[in-house]
Amino acid sequence: MLITSCTVVQGLMAAEEDGQLPPLPEGVTLPPGRDKIFDPAELDQYWATNLDFSLLGGPDPELIKTFELMSTNPNWNLNLVAFSNGPRKYVLRALKEMGLDSFFTPDKVFAVTDVLPNCKPDKASFEFVLKSIGANFEECVMVEDSMKNVRAAKALGMQTILVAGKGSLQASSAEEKAKRAEATGTEDVPDETDPAVDGVVEVASEIGDVLTKWLGP
16 A cells, blocks of 8 residues: 555554653643553544545556456456555555455455554564465465565565556666655665566556466466
8 A cells, every 4th residue: 555554553552562652742631531642543543534545546447457357267266365554444445445445355454453563574464464364375476566575475485576666667777766666765666676576567457467477368
């Protein structure tokens, strides 16, 4: 997803547990019956209600067509799972806004609030998801736009598909790639030459092309 809450949620939970949260402003008190300053569920609800989901671009017919192929092709027999570093209500809202919610039953959607205190790229977070769906790492293909997560997935034995960003594969220099990539930091700029990358696409609607090469039509 476009926004991750892992650092925010983990940091605030750890700070609260250690008693290191900033003191309440002078004159401010907690509501009656409230013993916590921070509640992950409140952050989740706030994001799901207040973020600008129009930034996701709405349903993409080509992307939806790709998901239809992945979910129905009998030769592929894929089990589609969504795993995001966003909180659960936000993830569900984002899938709905993109027209992809029908491809994931609730038990096949995993958010950071489901795997805390871990998150991607922590090994324990991947282990939690795979144990929940009864799969082995070697049976899985991880589709990601984050190099950190691609490298982590590959190290665990998964095949990987990097979503590098529209126009990124035509960029002629590392500087241009960095400008075009939607990355969280310089070290996470998509790199299709990284040995952890098994397949690469510019946009998610092209995932089917890689799968067709690997699994056949």
